[in-house]
Amino acid sequence: MSTLSYAGIGETVLAVNGELPATAQGVASVAKVDRREFLKLTGLAGGGLLLAFSLPRAAASGGPFAPNGYLRIDETGVTLYAKNPEIGQGVKTSLPMIVAEELDVAWRDVKVVQAAVDRRRYGMQFAGGSTAIPMNWEPLRRAGATGRAMLVAAAASKLAVPAEELATLDSHVVHEASGRKLAYTEIAALAATMPVPDGKSLRLKPRADWKLLGTRVTGVDNEALVRGEPLFGIDQTMPGMKHAVYAKCPAIGGTVKSANLDAIKAMPGVVDAFALEGNGNAGQLLPGVAVVAESTWAAIRAKRALEVDWDETDAGKDSWRAAEAEAERLAGESGRPVVNQGDVDAAFSAADKRIDAFYKYHFVSHAQLEPQNCTARFHDGALELWAPTQTPGSAINDAAGVLGISPAKVTLNQTRCGGGFGRRLYNDFVCEAAAIAQRAGVPVKLLWTREDDMAFDLYRAGGFHRFEGALDSDGRVSGWRDHFITFTNDGRRPVGGGSLGPGVFPAGLVANVRCEQTALPWQHRCAAWRAPGSNVFGFVVGSFLDELAAAAGRDPLEVLLEVLGEPRLLRPGNPRSLNTGRAAGVVKLAAEQAGWGRKLPKGRGLGLAFYFSHAGHIAEVADVSVSADRKVAVHKVTVAADVGPIVNLSGAENQVEGSVVDGLSTMLGLSVTFENGRAEQSNFDQYPLLRIPATPQVAVHFVDSDHSPTGLGEPALPPLAPAVCNAIFAATGHRVRTLPISMEGYSA
Amino acid sequence: MATLRLRVNGETHTLEDVDGSTPLLWVLRDELGLVGAKYGCGISQCGACTVHVDGAPVRSCSLPVAAATGAITTIEGLADAQGELTPVQQAWVDLDVAQCGYCQSGQIMAATALLRNNPRPTDADIDAAMGPNICRCGTYIRIRAAVKAAAANLRESRT
Numbered sequence A: 001m002s003t004l005s006y007a008g009i010g011e012t013v014l015a016v017n018g019e020l021p022a023t024a025q026g027v028a029s030v031a032k033v034d035r036r037e038f039l040k041l042t043g044l045a046g047g048g049l050l051l052a053f054s055l056p057r058a059a060a061s062g063g064p065f066a067p068n069g070y071l072r073i074d075e076t077g078v079t080l081y082a083k084n085p086e087i088g089q090g091v092k093t094s095l096p097m098i099v100a101e102e103l104d105v106a107w108r109d110v111k112v113v114q115a116a117v118d119r120r121r122y123g124m125q126f127a128g129g130s131t132a133i134p135m136n137w138e139p140l141r142r143a144g145a146t147g148r149a150m151l152v153a154a155a156a157s158k159l160a161v162p163a164e165e166l167a168t169l170d171s172h173v174v175h176e177a178s179g180r181k182l183a184y185t186e187i188a189a190l191a192a193t194m195p196v197p198d199g200k201s202l203r204l205k206p207r208a209d210w211k212l213l214g215t216r217v218t219g220v221d222n223e224a225l226v227r228g229e230p231l232f233g234i235d236q237t238m239p240g241m242k243h244a245v246y247a248k249c250p251a252i253g254g255t256v257k258s259a260n261l262d263a264i265k266a267m268p269g270v271v272d273a274f275a276l277e278g279n280g281n282a283g284q285l286l287p288g289v290a291v292v293a294e295s296t297w298a299a300i301r302a303k304r305a306l307e308v309d310w311d312e313t314d315a316g317k318d319s320w321r322a323a324e325a326e327a328e329r330l331a332g333e334s335g336r337p338v339v340n341q342g343d344v345d346a347a348f349s350a351a352d353k354r355i356d357a358f359y360k361y362h363f364v365s366h367a368q369l370e371p372q373n374c375t376a377r378f379h380d381g382a383l384e385l386w387a388p389t390q391t392p393g394s395a396i397n398d399a400a401g402v403l404g405i406s407p408a409k410v411t412l413n414q415t416r417c418g419g420g421f422g423r424r425l426y427n428d429f430v431c432e433a434a435a436i437a438q439r440a441g442v443p444v445k446l447l448w449t450r451e452d453d454m455a456f457d458l459y460r461a462g463g464f465h466r467f468e469g470a471l472d473s474d475g476r477v478s479g480w481r482d483h484f485i486t487f488t489n490d491g492r493r494p495v496g497g498g499s500l501g502p503g504v505f506p507a508g509l510v511a512n513v514r515c516e517q518t519a520l521p522w523q524h525r526c527a528a529w530r531a532p533g534s535n536v537f538g539f540v541v542g543s544f545l546d547e548l549a550a551a552a553g554r555d556p557l558e559v560l561l562e563v564l565g566e567p568r569l570l571r572p573g574n575p576r577s578l579n580t581g582r583a584a585g586v587v588k589l590a591a592e593q594a595g596w597g598r599k600l601p602k603g604r605g606l607g608l609a610f611y612f613s614h615a616g617h618i619a620e621v622a623d624v625s626v627s628a629d630r631k632v633a634v635h636k637v638t639v640a641a642d643v644g645p646i647v648n649l650s651g652a653e654n655q656v657e658g659s660v661v662d663g664l665s666t667m668l669g670l671s672v673t674f675e676n677g678r679a680e681q682s683n684f685d686q687y688p689l690l691r692i693p694a695t696p697q698v699a700v701h702f703v704d705s706d707h708s709p710t711g712l713g714e715p716a717l718p719p720l721a722p723a724v725c726n727a728i729f730a731a732t733g734h735r736v737r738t739l740p741i742s743m744e745g746y747s748a
Numbered sequence B: 001m002a003t004l005r006l007r008v009n010g011e012t013h014t015l016e017d018v019d020g021s022t023p024l025l026w027v028l029r030d031e032l033g034l035v036g037a038k039y040g041c042g043i044s045q046c047g048a049c050t051v052h053v054d055g056a057p058v059r060s061c062s063l064p065v066a067a068a069t070g071a072i073t074t075i076e077g078l079a080d081a082q083g084e085l086t087p088v089q090q091a092w093v094d095l096d097v098a099q100c101g102y103c104q105s106g107q108i109m110a111a112t113a114l115l116r117n118n119p120r121p122t123d124a125d126i127d128a129a130m131g132p133n134i135c136r137c138g139t140y141i142r143i144r145a146a147v148k149a150a151a152a153n154l155r156e157s158r159t
C-alpha cells in the first residue's frame, strides 16, 4: 500500500521536475495527476477529508479537540501542524495560516509543530514543484472550517443558543446578543464530542472576510533561528552517535579496488572504516568508503588521509569541452521532433527576414547552504532517520530498499532543511546514512563536505539551442525553430529539467513552430533545480524573442504582447494553463512600474521578460548599467506576478526577492564544468555565489486576482536571466547568448 | 592532544584530549553542543560559521581551537540572561529575514559585530561587513534592511 503511494510521489516529483514541459501544459498535467492521486490517497473527493482523518478516540474521551491532522486544541492552547518539509519556501508558516484563517484563531495564539510523516493522515508530504499551496489550499481551508464548525456547535450546546446566533473571532466563539464569549480552549473537550460536519455543508470564508491571509506574518521558526536552536538536519544528535563521512569515486561508475583502511582505522578518533559496494542505483547508493569517527573533524581528517584505488574501467568520462564541440556539430542537423505546429518551412520561405542564433548554458550546482547530511539509527531491524529531505516518503522507501527491510520499519523525522532548490528531492544521502548505520552497528550522522556536495550533485544540466526565427513583412514573428541539444543519463530519456515539452513557449502562440531535441550521453546525474526546465528555457526563449524584436526594429514590449495575443486560456478548461490575458496583465504592469520606454543614459538599459511556470504568470524588467569593460550593475528589478491571492505577503515577497537574487547569482558567474568524468569546481571559492554588494533593489507587484492561488518558490526565477540579458542588449547592443555571462567576459 | 581552556558565552570549558588543530567550529558543535554556528564550506568562503572572538567576527571553520584564546561568543550567547533578544536578533524576526535560515546565525553575528563599532553604517559599510557572508536563498535585501533597523533601534536605546 505504501509502496504504491510513495511511488506516486516519486513520479509526481519527476514529472514536476522536468519530464514534462515547463510551460503551460506541463504544469497543468502535473496538477491533474497530483489532484487525482491526492484525492485517491486522502479520500478527499467527497469532502470526506475530516471523516477520513477524524480520531474517534478524542470523541470518546472528550479529550483534546483534534478533528483532523492539522489542528489540536486543548485547555492549554492551539497547535497547528505543518505537513510539508520546510526548505526556506515558507510552508511551515503559510500552510498553517490557511487553517488558522478558517478556524478563526488569533495567529498569536497558535503554536506550529512540524507534522510527522504519515501518509494516511496527510497524503503526500513533499516540497517540490511549487505545489504546496495549490494542492493544500482547499483541504486546509476545509480542515480549519470543520474545526470552527465543531467549536461553534460545542458553544451552542453550552450556551443553549442556536448555532446561527454565534460568531467566531480571535480564538473565541462569541454570542453577540448576550455579550457572552467562550475561548476555544475552554470548549475544546466538548467540541471533540460534536459530530463531524458534512463536508458539503461546510461554509468557507468569503475573501472579504479574510483577516490573516494576505498579511505579512513572520516565519514561525524565526525566533528559534535567531537563537541558534537545533532546527536543521545537521544539528541533530543522539546518545552514542558517531560521525560518518563517505568517499565516492569522483567519476560516476568507479568502484573501490582497495583502500588504506588499516591506516585509517589507526587514526585518532576513528571508530571504523569500511567499503560499501553500492546497490547498483546511482540515485541511491554508489560504491564508496565510509569512515566512522568520534567527531566530525576526526572523520573529515580521516577522509583526507584516505587513499582509495578506484577501478574506473566502467566510469564515466564526462567532458564539457567534448559536449560543447559535439553540440555545435549537431546543431545544424535535425533532432527528434517535440513540437510541430503550422507550416514552419513555408513560413521560413515566405519570411521577410530570418534570424539564426546559437545559445548555450552551463551545468550548475544546487549549492544549498546546508550540505547533505542524515542521522540514522538501525536497531532491532528498524531504521529511524532524521533527514533534511524534500521527499520524506521517497526517503523512507529508498532507505528501506537499500537495507532490504519493509518501509513499515522505517521512521523518518522531518527536520528543517538548509535550502533545497530541488537537490533534496533525491535521497542518496539518506540511503548512505542508512547503509552506514546498519553496517557500523551504531547511530551515525553522515555529513557530506561541501566538496562532496559539489562533486556529487544532481546538477542542473547544461544545454544548447540553435534557434531560427522568421519575421514577415510586417515585422511579426511568423516562424520559430529550436533544435535543443540536451543530455541523457539513461541513454533513453533526457535528464530531468532537460526536455522541451509540447507546451514550451511559443508553441500555441506563434503559428508556425518546430522544436526538436537531441540528447548527449552523460554520466553525472542531472535533475530538478529550482524551476526545472523553465530556469533555462526562460532564458533562451526570452532572449531570442528579444532578438527577433530587435531585428524587426520593434519595441520588445509590443512584440511580446502581440505574441501573447487575445486573452484566452491556452488549454481551454484548464485553469492552470497559460492565460494570455493574465500574462499580458503582468507584462504591462511590470513595464509601467519600471518606466518602460523612458530615456536612459548611454550604457544603461531596461530589459523585459515574461515566463509562465508552475501556474505563475510573472514578468520582470531589469534596469542595468554596463561599463566599457563589461562590468554589469543591476540596479533594480521590477517584478509583476499574478499567482492568485497571496497567503503570506512577507513570505511571498521574500520568495520573489530570493528568486531574483538566485537567478542573478546563477546567470552572472556560476558553472560546474567537467573533464575526465570529474566536476572541476569543488567549493565556493570556485563557485562565486552572489553576495550582498551586487544585490539589486527588487520591487514586487502582485496582481490582486481571484484565480486559485499557486506557489511562488520557483516561477519568479525564470524571467530574471532574459530580463537582464535583454537589458544588456538595450544598454550596449551586444547580445549575450551564454550563461553564465561571465563566459562572455561580463562580471558584476 | 592537549587540554584546552575555552571561554564561550561567559563560561570556561576545559577540554581534555583535544587536537589543537581542530577547527573551533567542530569543537563548538560536537563537544559543546552549540550548533548555532553552521558548516557551509569549511574554507572561510561562506560565513555560516561566524562567531566572535573578543568581539570580532571570525570564521570558526578555519580557526584552530588552540588559537581561540580570547572570549568567544556564539549566537546562543547573544540574548541576555532573561532570554531577551538583542536588537539585531529582534530586527531579524520583525523583518522576517530568513528563508531557510541556515546562513542567518552567521549573518546575525556579522551584523552584531558591525553595529558594535559603527552605530550608523552606510550601505558601503554594510557591503564590507556583510560581504563575507553568503545567503544562498538570497535574503540580502532584508539583511540590509534589518541591519539598518537594528542600528536605528540601538541608537534609540543608547540615547
Ligand code: FES
Binding pocket: B038, B039, B040, B041, B042, B043, B044, B045, B046, B047, B048, B049, B050, B059, B060, B061, B062
Ligand atoms: S563554513 Fe566557515 S566560512 Fe563557510
Ligand code: FES
Binding pocket: A088, A369, A418, A419, B098, B099, B100, B101, B102, B103, B104, B134, B135, B136, B137, B138, B139
Ligand atoms: S536564508 Fe537560506 S542561506 Fe540564507
